Amino acid sequence: MKSPERAAALLVCGNLQRSAWREFEQEEFSDKVRTLLAAVDLELVAADGRWVARPRNTGEEDGFEPAFHLHAVEMAMVASLYLHLRYLPAQASAPKGTEEPSVDLDDLLRPFAGTYTKRYLEQIVLGHLKKAGFCDQRDHRYFAGPYLAALDAVTANERAKAALDGFLLRRFLRERAVELEREHHAAD
């Protein structure tokens, strides 16, 4: 029996395929699920063909130990996954296709290679993120998981754009300065 209560109970244990749960298309049904989830400070989010529940707040309470806590390296890897799998395909210049965006393992690991080992990044960090639903691995390629798709795309894209714009400007001006210095040395 697919009731709102059953859906809410399942959502605190996992995620639901939208195609298998057409009941959410009924406003009354989804509102009821939202209400039930909100009672325990969760919110209902549609993410990449799935329904997921996520905490509204991640505030710390005395004596509380979260099932998942993402430390800085894992958070950085989530950001990296977002840039590769969400931000880059959304760019106007990106080729449009029906293929699901994916990223090669090497593209994810190489920027961190100087700081962390491949084994740590692949097995510990990405392994943890796979379990948490931020990514999915098929062969050596990584795909967006429902919790990566559930990120606030507007805010995340704005921040990513600002950060990348700053980076591109810095790189452009830095290269121009180096070029001018090189001309100076060549003239010497």
Added chain:
Amino acid sequence: MSESSIIGEGHQSLPADSSQSGVLASHSLTTALVPRDATPESLAETVQDEADEALTTPGPELMLTVPEELTPLPAVDEAMAMIGLLGSVIRGKRARYRVAVLRSLQGDRSWRWHIGRLQEIVHWLEPHSVTEIVAELKEAGILGYDPVTRYYRLGAEGRLIAAIIGAVTVPQVERRRLIKAINKTMSLSLALGASEDIVLTQFQSAVAQLQEDWDELRNLIEDMSRDALVAAAHLVQDHVEDMKELLSEHESFLAGRTQEKLYLDVEQEAFDLIFRLGALAATVIQTLSVRADDLMRAGFHVDRGDIRQFIGEVGPQELAMMIADLVRPPPYAVRLSAQLAFDALEEASGRRRTAPPPLPEPVVLERQQVPAHIDAAHEIAVEAKELRSVTPLADFVVHHSWPRSVERHSVLIDAYSRYGDNMPVLAHMYGFDEPKRDEVLRISRAELQPRKEVSP
């Protein structure tokens, strides 16, 4: 009012706190116990001692690392009298009064004054305080005094010192005006007949400022603080223009020293910095202006390589901060099936470790004869030599297929280069033969003409 009428009697010294700043200082001056009959000369001596005491600080003897003649000290010694004039005005607790009095005198149209007139000009100070300051300036050599006519006057040094002090009577030196100011000090130095070394060091100082501008611009690019970067770029553009002006104004001075490497190096550095700074500042302003920024962004395409480079450059901490407040982990722990886990363990423990295939059994190798060398050129030479009649090249060369025919053609050329004297004469003709067989369409027309047998 005569000079003597405003000067008190009997006291030779001033209270220690007679020159506190602000209102208190003014009060102290007006209430100081000034001798009614003291002359400006005697007062000046007292004040000079006070100023000397304030500046004389005991310390360890300074040691030179090279002979003194190799240092700038001799030149400075020669100028100490002039520099001392400046010091006599600006040192001590009454410096502000002396500077202010000089400003007032400099602005008066007259060139000599009785003490009474001086007290009128410096109306903002009590008359006897004016007398004291005038005495100090006279003692320092800034003001001259004619005892016959009883006139005070600003001498040449006094007027110059007053002008210089007036020029630097600003709250602070604006960095934007620095190179322009250095330019003018170079002009002043040249006008006063200062040594070339002095002018060169001033020039070097201006060039050093440009180098500082360059380093600062580079640092701001790394920080990517847009407002600070644009402001710095505008400042740099002003400095570049001021340096161009400096080089233009002192062109004749620098042109006269083109044989001296030091001058050339500094001038070259200045030109280089003008070019580099001008170009970089213009790029910064053009790039960061709102419209250009949009245009550039539209032109830039972010690709996977850019993202990799960005991630590698910013590092994990900054990257994590970018989305830290947006990430919400799931409220549940992923379920692990104990049955599946044990099945996987059983399957894994039953796996056999992969190993390379065994090496083959050793065999005894048989020594084989080296195949006889076949000299294709010799063979074709023999074949050609056996011709008894004139034979077209096409008939001789074309055989079986295109590769075989090409091979025979190449070998025949080789044979002629080695055994040509004993082979039929190769007679070249114009045009082509077209055999159209064995995959050959066309070949140069030639004939192999057997040589006549010569009787022994």
